[in-house]
Amino acid sequence: MMNDEMQEFERRLSRQPLRQIPGDWRGEILAAAGRALKIERPEPIDWPSALVSRLSTLLWPHPVAWAGLAAVWIGIFAVDLSTRDRSPAEAQSSRPPAPEIMVQLRQQQRMLAELIGSRDVQDADRSKIFVPRPRSERAEILAG
Amino acid sequence: MRGPDLERLYDGHAQALYAFLLNLTRDEADTRDLLQEIFVKLARNPDLLADVREERAFLIRLAHNAAIDLIRRRSTRDQTRERFAAGIVSPFAPAVNPDEQTFRTALAGALAGLPAEQRSVVHLKLWEGLTFEQITGALDIPLNTAASRYRYGLDKLREQLRPLYEEMKKAE
Numbered sequence: 286m287m288n289d290e291m292q293e294f295e296r297r298l299s300r301q302p303l304r305q306i307p308g309d310w311r312g313e314i315l316a317a318a319g320r321a322l323k324i325e326r327p328e329p330i331d332w333p334s335a336l337v338s339r340l341s342t343l344l345w346p347h348p349v350a351w352a353g354l355a356a357v358w359i360g361i362f363a364v365d366l367s368t369r370d371r372s373p374a375e376a377q378s379s380r381p382p383a384p385e386i387m388v389q390l391r392q393q394q395r396m397l398a399e400l401i402g403s404r405d406v407q408d409a410d411r412s413k414i415f416v417p418r419p420r421s422e423r424a425e426i427l428a429g
Numbered sequence: 430m431r432g433p434d435l436e437r438l439y440d441g442h443a444q445a446l447y448a449f450l451l452n453l454t455r456d457e458a459d460t461r462d463l464l465q466e467i468f469v470k471l472a473r474n475p476d477l478l479a480d481v482r483e484e485r486a487f488l489i490r491l492a493h494n495a496a497i498d499l500i501r502r503r504s505t506r507d508q509t510r511e512r513f514a515a516g517i518v519s520p521f522a523p524a525v526n527p528d529e530q531t532f533r534t535a536l537a538g539a540l541a542g543l544p545a546e547q548r549s550v551v552h553l554k555l556w557e558g559l560t561f562e563q564i565t566g567a568l569d570i571p572l573n574t575a576a577s578r579y580r581y582g583l584d585k586l587r588e589q590l591r592p593l594y595e596e597m598k599k600a601e
Contacts, residue, residue, distance in 0.1 A: 291583070291587070294583075294587055294594065295555065295583065297594070298536065298555050298586070299555040299556060299558075301521050301532075301533055301536060301556075302521065302522040303444075303448040303520055303521060303522060303556055304447075304448065304451065304519065304520055304521060304522050305444070305522065306443055306444050306447040306448075310443075310447075310461060310464070311439060311443070313465075314439065314443075314461075314464060314465045314468050315435055315436060315439060315468065317465050317468070317469055318435050318465070318468040318469050318471065318472040319435070319472065321469040321472040321473050322435075322472040322473070324473075
């Protein structure tokens, strides 16, 4: 009996309708939450435009001077490229000098050596002539 | 990473959170501030609801914690003001029938006299229709605690409303 009364009382309470949330709160609260969302997650950075902006800020005081410096560097780079040695592959593909040129080159070397009178060259020539022999053979030559 | 669907959350849960918060704070401005605080928190922490199975229970817990913090922060003067204002700020909709309106006003006053812990459980059980298991999940309290808080709260309400309630029953 007591329990039934209590249940009836509970039902009566639960039937009481609750106050409705004011309609204008929706926009205000969602706007506040939206602002918090933007603060928490800022817009993604546009790197190219950010770089341009940063560079323009940096170079703005003397744009002509910076442009001149850039032109000088470009010129240096171009000159460096044009005077650079050919690649090894390219060097290997080139033909060896002709035999006539080699003969002429040797003659010129010999003439130069004679004119200078270098000992090194003489020694070098002598070393080509001298052929060592066994000691017994040399003794025969001396005895004969 | 996508943020939470705040509009869907608002449309689905704001009314329940509003009534719950209003029943605890008895102040519309405080209720609005707390509700906004909850949605700002959801916006700032998109993963807050990621692994949550029952959104309503989770949001009620957020609301409950926020309201309890507010009540603790309130000064004695504010608590006195709350007691005087209890009859004015009712969590119930106004009634056309004068007898019903009298009962709702008395009920609002009796609820305001309950400790916040009992008021929370009574509100969730009677007006949210949650089971004790769901209430334990929402308020993070043991099942026995939820049941005993409800029983004590309901007994107090019944005691306070008995004369009016019996009179209304006779009239019906």
